[in-house]
């Protein structure tokens with residue numbers, strides 16, 4: 032099924048020695064994931080137990096998407112909680128009880144740990160168990176950590192999904208599980224393609240609500256849709272489910288390989304696969320080639336951010352004609368990343384972790400045509416004459432699968448085209 | 460624990476960052492976990508700063524805890540000095556580092572840095588952003604300002620403007636020109652664009668202009684004590700306050716009060732006939748204490764609005780706002796709880812809100828126009844054009860900005876006249892606005908509701924019921940006065956113990972409140 036793609040590189044970057052850095056990191060913490068998770072799970076509430084900083088981070092990451100009373104909030108620790116004057120567990124009970132009284136629509140509540148709650152060793156797991164027993168069956172309470180000392184940006188979603196795996200019932204049914212919180216439109220496309228091949232039943236983690244949950248067991252096979260879901264991957268394996276390793280479904284190639292891996296598992300014939308995918312593949316190829324015109328032959332540098340860097344570098348180098356100079360990722364999980372690393376040709380620096388000032392030095396020296404980085408770095412680099420793409424958009428925008436492949440290329444080409452377009456000098 | 464959804468102020472170390480980021484030649488080493496670096500985007504994205512905030516975060520992780528976070532901090536300090544060569548370094552902890560008690564201040568002393576290291580103790584679990592800015596600026600001034608000879612000619616320092624401040628950039632320009640018209644030079648502007656070397660010579664000025672008490676009052680008091688520099692108490696926002704400000708400076712300096720009013724257009728704009736429609740517009744003000752107090756005066760005395768409520772989110776200014784509210788005969792609202800502000804606005808049903816970014820969202824939800832008068836603000840409140848709030852041009856800008864969300868005078872009449880017209884209908888909104896938010900009815904049910912009595916009261920112990928005909932009549936009143944009409948009618952009915960509002964009640968109330 033991969034016949035129409037460039038042959039895989041003779042040597043992928045799997046064996047490239049990784050530049051490991053330990054210095055100042057310029058990335059969000061895992062709390063950020065709440066911004067998209069709460070939209071995806073419509074019956075869930077996320078209660079961060081943290082500080083004013085945590086509340087401010089959520090607000091800043093949510094940007095202008097201000098909802099009057101969103102399904103997330105922060106229980107801000109105060110002096111009395113820290114001095115031991117108030118029993119923190121009693122306080123959590125109080126806050127949760129008040130919250131659930133006001134919001135009867137809430138069916139699952141996540142207690143989300145932060146740096147302060149972890150440093151003072153506030154046991155949220157126990158609190159979740161106690162509250163779950165108290166509010167069962169109408170509300171289920173789970174806990175996970177989104178703290179900056181434990182998690183990096185997208186790892187918050189991973190921690191949340193991993194926390195849900197153990198409470199799903201057991202089943203022996205042979206089912207396909209798609210793992211990752213994708214925008215509905217994208218999720219429906221994937222399910223539609225797989226169903227057209229005769230694959231089913233298909234489940235999705237996270238389920239849109241508690242009432243649509245399902246079981247996990249030894250006959251469950253699962254495919255990850257996001258590269259950062261490594262703890263979830265391990266939690267699913269502990270439940271006996273089997274992983275279908277594939278490149279991630281970005282671009283025509285990634286999507287085809289990802290679908291084909293699943294199709295093979297379910298005994299779909301090559302003819303059937305072609306029948307279902309030929310048309311969307313052709314559309315994706317056309318859209319990518321149009322959108323990537325401005326990218327062809329240009330160089331790209333990735334700062335570590337969303338954990339999507341390696342699969343995206345694979346997409347940009349193999350489908351958009353770019354050259355990767357450096358691909359930084361917050362961390363590299365080999366088992367999950369290997370199929371993409373095999374396709375990404377040797378050459379770019381592969382960096383794990385960060386020392387932001389040193390990395391900025393390397394970036395300035397390389398003067399890439401496009402730098403993919405976080406919001407804190409984008410404008411300062413633009414002011415230095417570099418063209419940037421802020422990475423958070425890649426997590427907030429539908430970019431997976433065939434119909435979004437052109438949009439994905441467009442996200443990268445727009446800043447490049449813009450720089451080509453703007454002419455502010457005098458005409459003379 | 461306090462349940463919080465949206466916050467007006469960030470944690471105190473963000474306040475310190477506002478000071479550090481405004482300055483040049485200063486570096487802030489912050490003991491903090493990686494996620495706290497989100498604060499950079501406030502400056503690079505919202506304020507569109509073209510440089511990274513001068514902050515090094517130690518970004519310690521769970522595995523460092525207990526072993527060597529102190530070592531990490533020291534390393535970060537030394538590297539930051541080597542790389543950025545600042546004239547002074549601020550050191551401090553964020554909320555998480557405060558709990559691990561590494562004592563950044565103590566550690567920085569042992570490093571033998573060749574420049575002053577200024578420790579900041581900011582209690583993250585008690586105080587907030589404005590306190591952090593005020594305290595950071597005070598500590599910087601205390602550590603660096605030296606006794607120096609006064610300048611030979613009369614000069615002032617402009618103190619208080621920071622990064623992420625509401626129009627601070629342009630207020631500096633405006634006040635510099637205003638002082639220059641009086642023959643007064645500016646010695647130092649701080650913290651905005653000041654270097655540690657500039658801070659050292661603050662004492663050379665004859666007096667201080669305290670632009671924003673939120674961020675520089677402690678420093679102003681200190682400078683008064685240490686260097687005998689009086690500081691101004693008037694905030695020159697609005698025409699009257701600007702004139703008062705000039706007299707205050709005349710008194711301090713013994714110079715003639717001179718204000719160049721050639722460019723002052725606001726009083727005429729406010730007096731011209733198109734502005735008649737502004738008369739008695741009911742406005743609610745919320746923001747930081749300083750801006751709310753100044754704008755309340757402008758709203759009442761210079762725009763002819765009726766101030767129906769006011770409040771502030773920073774407790775440090777609670778006294779000021781309580782006093783002023785009393786003078787205006789309204790209830791003060793001192794809270795940092797967004798939902799409480801929303802409830803109050805819903806209750807008062809003002810015709811316009813003068814608030815912050817938060818109130819802009821409340822207004823959008825309730826269908827009430829809002830103009831922004833105070834931080835916190837968003838990216839659209841850092842305009843490319845010159846638009847101060849202070850001084851003569853500030854008054855002009857305020858007139859334009861506050862009128863903009865409203866429907867214009869003549870247009871208002873047309874809308875009233877043709878209120879049932881298919882184009883000029885209620886929801887058409889002002890013609891100078893493009894796309895518009897769908898206006899939410901102020902608790903009024905849609906007309907499709909079966910013709911039964913609907914309870915539409917927003918408040919009050921007595922159940923007041925709008926009869927269907929009255930409800931229908933109310934819907935004919937243009938949206939921008941409907942909230943007021945509804946409220947007046949209900950108050951009128953409550954006062955008279957009328958439980959059912961009929962069309963007559965509506966018009967009796969209208970006659971009663973007519974002026």
Ligand code: SF4
Nearest residue numbers: 060085145146179494
């Ligand atoms: S890094 Fe820690 S303290 Fe900072 S916002 Fe994230 S969880 Fe809160």
